[in-house]
Amino acid sequence: MTDSKYTRQTVTQVRTWVPGKLFSVRVTRDPAFAFQPGQFARVGLPADPTDLHAEPTVWRAYSMVSAPSADWLEFYSIVVPGGEFSPRMAQLQPGDALYVDKTPFGFLTLERFPTGDHLWLLATGTGLSAYLSILDDPAVWQRFDRIVLAHGVRTADELAYRDEIAAWQAAAPGKLIYLPIATRETLPGMPQERLTTLIADGRLEELAGLPLDPAPARVMLCGNPEMLADARKLLGERGFAPGRRGIPGTLAVENYW
Numbered sequence: 001m002t003d004s005k006y007t008r009q010t011v012t013q014v015r016t017w018v019p020g021k022l023f024s025v026r027v028t029r030d031p032a033f034a035f036q037p038g039q040f041a042r043v044g045l046p047a048d049p050t051d052l053h054a055e056p057t058v059w060r061a062y063s064m065v066s067a068p069s070a071d072w073l074e075f076y077s078i079v080v081p082g083g084e085f086s087p088r089m090a091q092l093q094p095g096d097a098l099y100v101d102k103t104p105f106g107f108l109t110l111e112r113f114p115t116g117d118h119l120w121l122l123a124t125g126t127g128l129s130a131y132l133s134i135l136d137d138p139a140v141w142q143r144f145d146r147i148v149l150a151h152g153v154r155t156a157d158e159l160a161y162r163d164e165i166a167a168w169q170a171a172a173p174g175k176l177i178y179l180p181i182a183t184r185e186t187l188p189g190m191p192q193e194r195l196t197t198l199i200a201d202g203r204l205e206e207l208a209g210l211p212l213d214p215a216p217a218r219v220m221l222c223g224n225p226e227m228l229a230d231a232r233k234l235l236g237e238r239g240f241a242p243g244r245r246g247i248p249g250t251l252a253v254e255n256y257w
């Protein structure tokens, strides 16, 4: 290996959530690779998949789904039609190589926030990834009285990781409020609306049974950049603000593209 900035890991499991659109990949983990829940890694593949000895040349950011305590890394991905990286990543099989940068990045971490009672995790699409790592870490359950996980997707089949989410709910009854929101089909008992509409008209608070108020609430946003921009504006009007120059804020945001 000529570049010591990354390690070569081996795919151990591949899971298809929605054929041709959503999948996850589990790989071995370099024991020296430490990260905070909510952070992301740069993962790489060689441009020529047929050359088994080629160095990785195509790199993309991926949030860790797995907990820092797990001895594997897991990534949850969309397949972007015509994309340079994600269709290649979707072809990986157990035993294949995936390269992982040695340095984790990102500020979608709990240390961004001062103490608060309620944590709101708002995601569209694969923006869910980062929250799974956070929820898989015992610290978040001790720190917050209530956690709201709102996942906005086009259709119900894109509501990935539901079993894992149900297991967390069962382990701490009443603590995790899961709000699956589909915009292009009807889910029983749930509005067919964008998360931003539900923030604006107060229905997200009604569904959660909690106020979206910066006194008790700390909010994370992750996923579609247009959703982030709209949600930031709406939350800003309610008094939420990101941290600045080391001063913790009430809002943390991760843009996926």
Ligand SMILES: Cc1cc2nc3c(=O)[nH]c(=O)nc-3n(C[C@H](O)[C@H](O)[C@H](O)COP(=O)(O)OP(=O)(O)OC[C@H]3O[C@@H](n4cnc5c(N)ncnc54)[C@H](O)[C@@H]3O)c2cc1C
Residues within 6 Å of the ligand: 040, 060, 061, 062, 063, 064, 075, 076, 077, 078, 079, 080, 082, 083, 084, 085, 086, 087, 106, 125, 126, 127, 129, 130, 254, 255, 256, 257
């Ligand atoms: C900090 C960070 C963390 C990320 N974490 C994840 C993750 O956990 N899972 C994941 O699937 N992607 C994640 N991404 C996006 C990822 O890095 C790639 O963009 C994605 O894999 C597509 O790569 P590509 O080369 O196939 O297409 P690209 O050329 O990179 O993207 C082409 C277009 O596809 C769309 N697109 C890209 N990513 C997504 C997405 N995730 N969902 C919907 N549309 C998208 C955008 O319109 C983009 O302009 C993250 C990006 C950033 C910056």
Ligand SMILES: NC(=O)c1ccc[n+]([C@@H]2O[C@H](COP(=O)([O-])OP(=O)(O)OC[C@H]3O[C@@H](n4cnc5c(N)ncnc54)[C@H](OP(=O)(O)O)[C@@H]3O)[C@@H](O)[C@H]2O)c1
Residues within 6 Å of the ligand: 078, 079, 080, 081, 124, 125, 126, 152, 153, 154, 181, 182, 183, 184, 194, 195, 196, 197, 223, 224, 226, 227, 228, 230
């Ligand atoms: N899903 C598919 O069938 C499909 C088909 C072809 C290609 N793709 C690829 O997949 C990508 C989209 O992936 P995705 O479906 O996971 O992500 P997405 O387009 O970001 O949609 C995920 C959820 O976010 C919502 N959303 C989008 N913009 C928003 C905004 N400004 N404010 C609030 N909510 C917003 C969507 O609502 P709306 O439904 O109202 O938009 C949807 O509920 C495309 O870029 C394309 O590359 C997907």
